[in-house]
Amino acid sequence: MEEARWRIINPDGVRRVVITKELPGSRWLQYLVDADCRVEICTSTEILTQEQIASAIGDRCDGVIGQLTETWGEPLFSKLSAAGARAYSNYAVGYDNVDVAAASRHRIPVGNTPGVLTGATAEMAAALTLAAARRIGEAERFLRAGKYRTWLPTLFLGELLRGKTVGVIGAGRIGAAYARIMVEGYKMNLVYFSLHPNPALETFVSAYGRFLDSCGEPPVTWERADTIAALLEKADCVSIHTVLNDSTRHMIDSRRLQKMKKTGILVNTSRGPVIDEAALVDHCRKHPDFRAGLDVFEDEPNLAPGLAELDNVVIVPHIASATNWSREGMATLAAANVAALLQGYPAWQRAEISAFLEDHPPKAAPSIVNADEVGIGQYSDRPTSRPHFIET
Ligand code: DGY
Numbered sequence: 468m469e470e471a472r473w474r475i476i477n478p479d480g481v482r483r484v485v486i487t488k489e490l491p492g493s494r495w496l497q498y499l500v501d502a503d504c505r506v507e508i509c510t511s512t513e514i515l516t517q518e519q520i521a522s523a524i525g526d527r528c529d530g531v532i533g534q535l536t537e538t539w540g541e542p543l544f545s546k547l548s549a550a551g552a553r554a555y556s557n558y559a560v561g562y563d564n565v566d567v568a569a570a571s572r573h574r575i576p577v578g579n580t581p582g583v584l585t586g587a588t589a590e591m592a593a594a595l596t597l598a599a600a601r602r603i604g605e606a607e608r609f610l611r612a613g614k615y616r617t618w619l620p621t622l623f624l625g626e627l628l629r630g631k632t633v634g635v636i637g638a639g640r641i642g643a644a645y646a647r648i649m650v651e652g653y654k655m656n657l658v659y660f661s662l663h664p665n666p667a668l669e670t671f672v673s674a675y676g677r678f679l680d681s682c683g684e685p686p687v688t689w690e691r692a693d694t695i696a697a698l699l700e701k702a703d704c705v706s707i708h709t710v711l712n713d714s715t716r717h718m719i720d721s722r723r724l725q726k727m728k729k730t731g732i733l734v735n736t737s738r739g740p741v742i743d744e745a746a747l748v749d750h751c752r753k754h755p756d757f758r759a760g761l762d763v764f765e766d767e768p769n770l771a772p773g774l775a776e777l778d779n780v781v782i783v784p785h786i787a788s789a790t791n792w793s794r795e796g797m798a799t800l801a802a803a804n805v806a807a808l809l810q811g812y813p814a815w816q817r818a819e820i821s822a823f824l825e826d827h828p829p830k831a832a833p834s835i836v837n838a839d840e841v842g843i844g845q846y847s848d849r850p851t852s853r854p855h856f857i858e859t
Contacts, residue, residue, distance in 0.1 A: 471519050472510045480505035482529040482809050487515055487537060490558065492795030494824070495802035502806035504529070521546045530554035530805040533565075536767075540566040548573035554808035556801040560584055560788075562836060563711040563738060571840035578804025579834050581640070582820040583796030584788035589644035591787035592706045592736045595760025596633075596649070599732045600704065601625040602758075604781040626703070626730060628653040630685065634702025636695060636718075637737070638665040640818075642708030647671060649704075650687050654679065657689040660698045664691055696726050704732035711738035721746035732758045736787040739764040744771035751777045762787045799824055800833045807832035813846045814838040 474489075477500045484504040490496075499506050509515060509523065514536045520543055524531065528550040533539055535557060544566070547555065556578030557565055570577045598604055606623045609615065633649040635642045638661040649655045650672055657672050659665070669689055676686035692698040695718070699705060705727065709715045719733065720743040727733065735742055744765040751757055752773070759780045764770055767785060774780060788794060803823045807830065815823075815831040816838060823833045831846035832838075838845070 471513070471515055471523070473523070474508045474510050476500065476506040476508070477503075478505055483507070483527060484530045484532070484805055484809075485509075485523050485528055486532045487520060487523070488512075488534050488558070490532070490794075490798035490801075491791065492798050494795070495798035498799070498802040498806045498828075502810055504806065504809065517542060524550050524552070526550060528552050529809055530556075532556050532558055532801045532805060535559040535561060535564050538564055539570070541569040541572075544569045544573045544575055547575055554578070554805040556580070556804035558797055558801045560797075561710065561738060567837050567840075571837045574841050576804075576808050576814075576832070576835045576841050576843055577837050578801060578808070578832060579836055580797040580800040580804075581834050582818065583800060583824070584793040585640045585644050587790045587793040588641045588736050588787040589648055591762055591783070592641075592645045592708075592734050592760075593648045593652070595734045595736070595762065595781060595783070596628070596704050596706065596732060598781045599734065599758035599760040599779075600628055605778045608778075626732070628655060628704070630654055630656075631703035632656045632658055632701055634692075634698045634705040635659040635661075635708060636698065636705065637661055637708035637710075638668055639708060641736075642706070643668045645706050645708065650675060650689075654685070654687055655703075656687050658692050658698050658701050659689070660692045660695050695723065699723055699726040699731075700728075702731070703728060704734065706734040707737050707741055709737055709741060711740055716740050717743045719743065719747070721750065724750040727757070729754050730756045730758075732760065734760040736762040739767060744774065747771070747780075748773045748777065751779050755779055796824055803828060804832045804834065808835070808843075813844040815846045817846075 480503050482504045484499055484506050486508045489508055489510055524546050529552055552575060555575050560579050560581045562579050565577055567577050602623045602625045633655040635646045638659045643665055646657050646668055650657055672687055672689040676688060680686040718741050724746060747759060748771050751759060761782050763785050800823055812830045812832055814835040815833045820833050822829050835843055
């Protein structure tokens with residue numbers, strides 16, 4: 468393991484913030500420098516070990532921005548707490564790599580970065596759906612291998628999405644954005660499964676259906692499935708947008724894959740372990756007309772044996788949020804979380820976060836997942852009498 472290298476910005480800053488990877492953009496750094504932080508950034512692209520992170524935290528550290536590739540559990544939060552830290556932010560919207568209960572026990576607020584990667588992730592899920600339906604990966608490999616001899620009526624026949632049914636598991640922000648792309652773009656009917664109904668999404672599909680009807684086109688419809696099995700049986704393509712936790716791990720296993728249509732398409736841009744990847748490999752081998760589009764994998768960066776050889780699977784390396792705007796936005800929100808907490812500001816806790824991407828951001832931490840547990844007050848538009856510091 469090569470030794471981690473670090474870059475230091477604003478060496479005389481009074482608060483010490485450790486960032487375990489280089490981040491894109493510049494606004495995020497300005498937030499931290501404006502909050503009088505000395506910023507120490509790891510320039511190595513290797514995943515840091517627990518020992519390397521603990522050594523970077525050292526005896527005194529005020530805050531950290533960490534990565535989804537790192538395990539943030541009891542050992543690191545107790546180290547952070549002993550170093551006097553008052554802030555941690557994941558550079559991700561998902562935080563299944565973080566033991567939030569452990570952070571709360573140590574009174575350390577945990578931030579994440581919602582709202583800036585909704586469109587990018589939904590677009591990638593749509594791109595994977597189209598790539599799978601139209602066999603783009605397979606066709607591109609064929610062409611690059613010099614195998615294209617002539618146009619043929621039977622060359623790479625795929626599936627038309629228009630008028631078919633899209634299934635969405637998890638209709639939160641990203642799931643709903645994906646559903647809208649598929650309904651509006653490809654006139655697909657929607658079936659969704661979600662713990663909570665999404666009335667805004669239902670209203671959108673109903674209104675769009677009425678609009679199509681008024682144009683003399685077949686209207687689109689929506690339905691909320693009672694069970695995942697009912698959705699899998701009905702949908703022509705299924706996209707997963709759940710969080711990863713004990714209730715969603717291996718949510719799609721061989722039993723549920725068998726419920727899907729033989730020409731079905733399964734797309735995953737959420738977290739790899741939601742699908743039993745070995746079962747998916749087996750299913751794709753047995754059903755060559757079944758297709759999958761995957762951005763995330765069960766044991767990243769490794770792929771289940773056989774996955775990479777399957778022609779009916781299109782795979783990309785966890786890049787759904789990888790647009791400049793989204794990744795810079797994620798950096799801005801993560802830094803705003805840490806800078807705000809270190810200045811004693813309350814938590815914003817609103818879905819609309821665009822004010823943090825502009826000059827003069829609100830004096831608040833954009834998204835703190837354990838604000839209640841660690842006793843951080845909620846931002847109000849009225850000026851607060853004194854800043855809120857967490858007592859240790
Ligand atoms: C996230 O933010 O959780 C994504 O997986 C990475 O962008």
